[in-house]
Amino acid sequence: MDARMxxxxxxxxxxxxxxxxxxxxxxAAPSVVPTTVFDINDVSVYYGGFxxxxxxxxxxxxxxxxxxxxxxxxxxxxxxxxxxRMNDLIDIARVEGSLRYHGVDLxxxxxxxxxxxxxxxxxxxxxxxFPKSIYDNVAFGPRVAGVKGALDDVVEESLRRAAxxxxxxxxxxxxxxGLSGGQQQRLCIARALAVSPEVILMDEPCxxxxxxxxxxxxxxxxxxxxxxxIIIVTHNMQQAARVSDMTAFFTAEVNEQSDTRTGILVEYDxxxxxxxxxxxxxxxxxVSGRFG
Amino acid sequence: xxxxxxxxxxxxxxxxxxxxxPRKRRTERIARLVFMSAAxxxxxxxxxxxxxxxxxxxxxxxxxDLGALFEMGWFPRRGLFDVRTLIVGTLLVTGIAxxxxxxxxxxxxxxxxxxxxxxxxxxxxxxxxxxxxxxxVTLGYFAISFITPQLLRPFQSDVAFFNLASAGLAVGxxxxxxxxxVAEDAMRAVPQSLREAAYGLGSRRMKVAVNVVFPAAISxxxxxxxxxxxxxxxxxxxxxxxxxxxxxxxxxxxVFQPGQTMTAAMAALGAGTDQVRGADNAFQSLFFxxxxxxxxxxxxxxxxxxxxxxxxxRY
Numbered sequence: 083m084d085a086r087m088x089x090x091x092x093x094x095x096x097x098x099x100x101x102x103x104x105x106x107x108x109x110a111a112p113s114v115v116p117t118t119v120f121d122i123n124d125v126s127v128y129y130g131g132f133x134x135x136x137x138x139x140x141x142x143x144x145x146x147x148x149x150x151x152x153x154x155x156x157x158x159x160x161x162x163x164x165x166x167r168m169n170d171l172i173d174i175a176r177v178e179g180s181l182r183y184h185g186v187d188l189x190x191x192x193x194x195x196x197x198x199x200x201x202x203x204x205x206x207x208x209x210x211x212f213p214k215s216i217y218d219n220v221a222f223g224p225r226v227a228g229v230k231g232a233l234d235d236v237v238e239e240s241l242r243r244a245a246x247x248x249x250x251x252x253x254x255x256x257x258x259x260g261l262s263g264g265q266q267q268r269l270c271i272a273r274a275l276a277v278s279p280e281v282i283l284m285d286e287p288c289x290x291x292x293x294x295x296x297x298x299x300x301x302x303x304x305x306x307x308x309x310x311x312i313i314i315v316t317h318n319m320q321q322a323a324r325v326s327d328m329t330a331f332f333t334a335e336v337n338e339q340s341d342t343r344t345g346i347l348v349e350y351d352x353x354x355x356x357x358x359x360x361x362x363x364x365x366x367x368x369v370s371g372r373f374g
Numbered sequence: 375x376x377x378x379x380x381x382x383x384x385x386x387x388x389x390x391x392x393x394x395x396p397r398k399r400r401t402e403r404i405a406r407l408v409f410m411s412a413a414x415x416x417x418x419x420x421x422x423x424x425x426x427x428x429x430x431x432x433x434x435x436x437x438x439d440l441g442a443l444f445e446m447g448w449f450p451r452r453g454l455f456d457v458r459t460l461i462v463g464t465l466l467v468t469g470i471a472x473x474x475x476x477x478x479x480x481x482x483x484x485x486x487x488x489x490x491x492x493x494x495x496x497x498x499x500x501x502x503x504x505x506x507x508x509x510x511v512t513l514g515y516f517a518i519s520f521i522t523p524q525l526l527r528p529f530q531s532d533v534a535f536f537n538l539a540s541a542g543l544a545v546g547x548x549x550x551x552x553x554x555x556v557a558e559d560a561m562r563a564v565p566q567s568l569r570e571a572a573y574g575l576g577s578r579r580m581k582v583a584v585n586v587v588f589p590a591a592i593s594x595x596x597x598x599x600x601x602x603x604x605x606x607x608x609x610x611x612x613x614x615x616x617x618x619x620x621x622x623x624x625x626x627x628x629v630f631q632p633g634q635t636m637t638a639a640m641a642a643l644g645a646g647t648d649q650v651r652g653a654d655n656a657f658q659s660l661f662f663x664x665x666x667x668x669x670x671x672x673x674x675x676x677x678x679x680x681x682x683x684x685x686x687x688r689y
Contacts, residue, residue, distance in 0.1 A: 171573060173491055200576035210567035213590055223575040226585065270571070277575055 116143035119281060119311050120165065125179035127160050127169065134160045135345040137179070140330055147303060147312045149322035149353065152332035152368070157345020158315045161332070162283050164188075165313060166202040167195040200227060203279035207286040209266035211258035211273070216241075216250050219258050219269055223277035236276055244272035245302050264295025271302065275310075282306075284314040288321065300325050319369055322353065329356040331365045424668065431665040434658030448634060449622035450643060450656040459625045460663060463538060464607055464635040464670075466627075467617070470542025471549050471606040476599055478546075479553030483598075486554070487561035488583040499558065506551035514615030517544035522616075530630055536618025539629040544612045553602040560594020561587050593682040600678035604671050610637040636663045 120142040127134045135157035142148050150158040160169070167188060169175040181188040188198055200223075211219050220240050221233040229236075237254070241247040246268040250261070258269055267287060274282055284303075288296040303312055303325050316322050322329050330350040334343035349356060349365045360366045438455060445456040482502070486495050521540040526533045533539070564587050572582040588595070618632035621642075626633055634642070643660045 166574065168570065168574065171570070196576050196578050199574055204570075204574035206567060206570060206574070208567060210565075210571045212568060212571065212586060222572070222585070226572070226575060226577045226581045273571075273575065 116146065118142070119144050119184065121180075121182040121185075123180040123182075125161070125164060125177065125181060127157070127164060128176045128178070129172070130174040132340075132342055133344045135332075136335075138332075138345075138347045140347060140350045142311065142313060143328070144311050145307060145309075146327040147307055147314060147325055148328045148330065149326035150313065150315045150330045150332060151317075151319060151322045152345070152348075153334060154317075155343045155345070156332040156334040157343075158330075158332045159285055160345065162285055162313060162315050165281065165283055166199045166204055168199075168204065170195050200277055201279050202281040202283060203274035203277060204283045205267070205270050205274055205285065205287045208290050209263055209270050211261070211266050211269050213257065213259060215255045216258050216261070216269060217254040220272050220276045223273060227277060233276075240272040240276040241269075243275050243306055244268045245298060245305070246272055262295070264291050264298060267291060267295070267299060268302065271299070275306070279310070281311045281313065284312065286315055286317060289317060296321070319357075323357050326353045329353040331356060331360075331362075331368060333364055333368070427661050427665045427668060430658050430661030434655055434662045437658065438655050447622060447624040448639060450639075450659050451622070453655070454622070455655075455659050455662075456625055457663070457666065459623055460634055460636045460639050461666070462625070462627065463617070463623070463633040464637070464667075466538050466629055466633070467542040467545055467609075467613055467635050468603055468606040470539060470629065471546035471609075472599070472603055474543060474546025475549040475553045475602050475606070479550045479598070479602065480557055480595065482550075482554040483557035483561055483595075484583050484588070486558050488579060488587060499555070502551045502554055506555060508548070510548055510609060510611040511615065513544040513548050514541075514612040516547075517541055517612060517616035526630070533630045534618070534632055536616060536632045537630045538617050538633040541613045541616040541635075542629065544616055545606050545609045548609060548612060549602045549606050552605055553598045556598035556601055557591070557595050560591040560598065563594065564590045593686045596678050596682045600674055603674055607667065607671060607674075608637060610635075610641050613638040614641045636667050639663060640667075 118141050120140075122141070123139050125138045126136050138157075138161060150161060152158050163169045164177055164181055165183075165188075169177060177189055183198070183202070186193065203223075212222060214222070217237055220237045224233055224236055238247060238251075241250060246265060249265060250269075253260075258266060261269060267290075271282075271287075288299055291299065300321065303314070306312075314322075314326065328350070329352075331348045332345050333348050334345055336343055349360060349362045351361070355361075356365060357369050360369060366372075438453075442453055442455045443457055445454040447454060448456050448459040486499060486502075490498065517540040518535065521543050522533060522535060522537065525543070526537070526540055568586050568590060569582055572586045577585070613635045614637075617634065617638060623632060623634045640660050640663050643656065
């Protein structure tokens with residue numbers, strides 16, 4: 083175990099060295115006070131004239147798993163997609179408020195969404211491997227980032243971190259579509275890790291998986307948390323309680339006139355506090371199963 | 375729940391409920407028959423066409439001196455049936471057409487599918503499809519009134535008024551919207567989740583278009599090119615107007631000189647400019663060329679299909 087850990091650590095450093103772009107933040111030894119990665123203030127997201135989330139403020143700390151929970155339509159996925167500017171892909175989406183990543187305004191002038199996404203990776207709800215080989219899936223990110231030459235080490239290292247290496251090492255050249263759903267999702271995690279991001283956003287990563295595959299992904303998250311900051315959206319409250327350090331509870335306000343829902347952040351605290359002693363009545367109703 | 379006797383859904387008191395209704399079965403049989411005959415009709419018609427082609431083509435081959443198939447040119451009224459002349463003419467025109475249609479069509483498709491905003495796409499796509507419906511005779515005159523004098527002659531001094539190059543360019547313009555439209559459909563069909571995956575890894579738009587969308591849509595893209603090439607091979611009117619040589623043509627590889635394609639030669643025979651009845655076998659040669667055309671288009675489709683099978687990325 084120790085040997086493997088030190089090996090992965092070396093591998094990660096090599097992976098970093100190979101990066102063509104400088105990291106926004108140095109690899110200092112973790113201090114006692116958790117570093118703030120994201121500082122979110124009064125963020126609202128609009129789709130055209132419709133407001134999807136309103137005035138969300140929260141801080142996200144380094145090397146922690148932050149869960150965002152809440153009923154359908156409460157805007158938690160919309161919020162997640164603000165962190166790496168995936169909302170940019172939707173023409174009519176507009177983000178207001180301040181999202182600071184290590185102090186830099188993510189939506190500020192001159193900030194390149196592509197550079198943002200190289201540091202803040204994403205795993206989606208449904209496994210979405212490319213219709214390419216397992217190897218090419220993992221190598222995709224480094225290749226588009228301009229890394230030339232052999233990527234064998236990066237591919238192996240990423241697959242090991244995603245706890246998939248032993249299952250696929252003999253068929254790296256085969257299509258990713260031959261893998262099971264759970265394997266595909268771990269491949270997508272490996273693919274995200276291959277670009278050495280600092281943050282990984284997970285949008286209900288287990289909702290399409292069976293309980294065994296889900297357990298594997300949860301173990302994997304606990305494992306990689308030392309090196310990455312993870313933000314996960316989940317419908318599954320048990321999952322949030324099991325894996326996360328911090329939990330943000332969102333809910334939807336229904337606007338009677340337009341019959342639309344706007345997501346708001348109700349409560350954000352340590353996960354044990356949210357589940358055992360929530361401050362807000364709505365949180366309590368939700369986590370105890372009385373609502374949602 | 376109500377009492378068992380009052381509930382018509384329970385089968386115990388209505389033993390006939392599960393029995394099949396002969397009338398419904400008959401409707402089902404008739405529906406099946408109607409759809410089946412529709413399917414077989416097209417198959418039968420195709421087979422009949424091919425058979426009649428084969429029959430007439432055979433009678434042509436039996437009636438003609440085989441040496442006449444390899445002459446200095448295609449002059450059916452004089453009994454010179456050099457098919458190379460027509461095949462080369464067709465290949466030249468199709469080649470030039472695809473040089474125009476493939477890059478412009480695929481480029482337009484990539485732009486519309488990956489770059490254009492939805493509103494722009496919604497207005498441009500129908501316009502392209504309208505362009506696909508422009509009668510080809512118009513493009514024939516466009517070729518002789520614009521392409522030859524304005525596009526070719528400034529760069530090449532000895533361009534004949536009727537020539538294969540301007541016909542090829544016009545056929546390319548004609549084929550372009552077809553290629554663009556079919557290829558764009560294939561690209562749009564690539565799941566959005568694959569694009570999101572690529573963007574999420576920090577890909578720029580061009581990388582997403584070239585490294586993800588293009589390979590995932592490759593079977594549709596090849597299909598678009600095959601359909602485009604088939605259309606170009608089959609195009610008759612543009613070539614008949616713009617490439618001249620209605621009375622027959624000498625074997626030539628010069629695209630700036632008049633020439634004939636297989637379809638134009640057939641049209642010339644059929645339209646009476648060559649007075650089909652004028653010479654023995656001239657009429658039957660039409661079917662022989664038709665059969666060759668059929669074989670070429672079929673071969674193109676089979677080849678395209680094989681190629682796609684080999685390189686396709688299934689999603």
